[in-house]
Amino acid sequence: MNQQNTVKQAFLKTLPVMAGYVVLGTGFGILLRNAGYGVLWAFAMSLLIYAGSMQYVGVSLLTGGASIITTAMTTFMVNARHLFYSISMVDRYKDTGKFKPYMIFGLTDETYSLLCDGSTPEGADPNLYRFLVTAFNQSYWVTGSVLGSLLGTVLPFSTAGIEFSMTALFIASFTGQWLAADDHIPALTGLLSTLLCLVIFGPGRFLIPAMLLFTLILTLLRGRREAA
Amino acid sequence: MREAVLVAVMAVVTILLRFLPFLVIRKETPPYISYLGRVLPPAIIGMLVIYCLKDVNPAVSPFGIPELISAACVVALQVWRRNSLVSILGGTVLYMVLVQQVF
Numbered sequence: 080m081n082q083q084n085t086v087k088q089a090f091l092k093t094l095p096v097m098a099g100y101v102v103l104g105t106g107f108g109i110l111l112r113n114a115g116y117g118v119l120w121a122f123a124m125s126l127l128i129y130a131g132s133m134q135y136v137g138v139s140l141l142t143g144g145a146s147i148i149t150t151a152m153t154t155f156m157v158n159a160r161h162l163f164y165s166i167s168m169v170d171r172y173k174d175t176g177k178f179k180p181y182m183i184f185g186l187t188d189e190t191y192s193l194l195c196d197g198s199t200p201e202g203a204d205p206n207l208y209r210f211l212v213t214a215f216n217q218s219y220w221v222t223g224s225v226l227g228s229l230l231g232t233v234l235p236f237s238t239a240g241i242e243f244s245m246t247a248l249f250i251a252s253f254t255g256q257w258l259a260a261d262d263h264i265p266a267l268t269g270l271l272s273t274l275l276c277l278v279i280f281g282p283g284r285f286l287i288p289a290m291l292l293f294t295l296i297l298t299l300l301r302g303r304r305e306a307a
Numbered sequence: 308m309r310e311a312v313l314v315a316v317m318a319v320v321t322i323l324l325r326f327l328p329f330l331v332i333r334k335e336t337p338p339y340i341s342y343l344g345r346v347l348p349p350a351i352i353g354m355l356v357i358y359c360l361k362d363v364n365p366a367v368s369p370f371g372i373p374e375l376i377s378a379a380c381v382v383a384l385q386v387w388r389r390n391s392l393v394s395i396l397g398g399t400v401l402y403m404v405l406v407q408q409v410f
Contacts, residue, residue: 095395154320167347195348240403246359247398269350
């Protein structure tokens, strides 16, 4: 096993996340600074919370003088999806040794999408690889946040549309998993359940119902599918 | 001080959510959880795709056309090259050109 190769593979894997995280992190840093919290706050929040959409919500909690209970409840609602990410990784992260706590801590949407199929590159140390993918991603996010906080204004060239890199990341993961799988029922169940819940609950609060719905459907299908 | 407490609360709740399943399931993974580990990832990625596109409004100009074209480009590149970096870069650059120059 070649360590240098592992570092290279992990870095290449995270390149698509770099653009999105630096730009979205910069947006967070700017927002936070305009709310009156400087670079140390941006650094601490991106280091300790490390959950993109939650940090954006967090800015308004800070400025709005939210109570501890409100903050805890809001965080729970915004981040409840992570419960499902972790449930689906319990097996894959079983014997990942000393890196395991950090890998669990850093399981964002994007890191999850890079690692959830369980595959690691040939010739790479699997656990070091997963650790590095997680750490590279967080380093981009922290860098972006600090950058935004220090600059305080948007970048001098137009980055309009660069946020599509996150959408593209998930579409590429979805397509990649689709091509690798014989069974497309889980992917279709996820897609259609979420679409249905978006229509029913609206764009503000459809994620949790969607996750409950497709977990339920896939659970009900289990007997039939395990027997097959 | 008050704000530092709020940041700590956000951090602790997020960490708890991420760690809880690992703390509860410590020994043998129950077969049901192993099953979920196999079927949830594709479903969750499907969900995240929809989530990213949730604010696209097909009834208002530009009718989600830039998203549709760029998403199709990502899928096509992924099927053709099987290289995520190429697909994501291609789709994103196309999208940026579309929203900045075309629509």
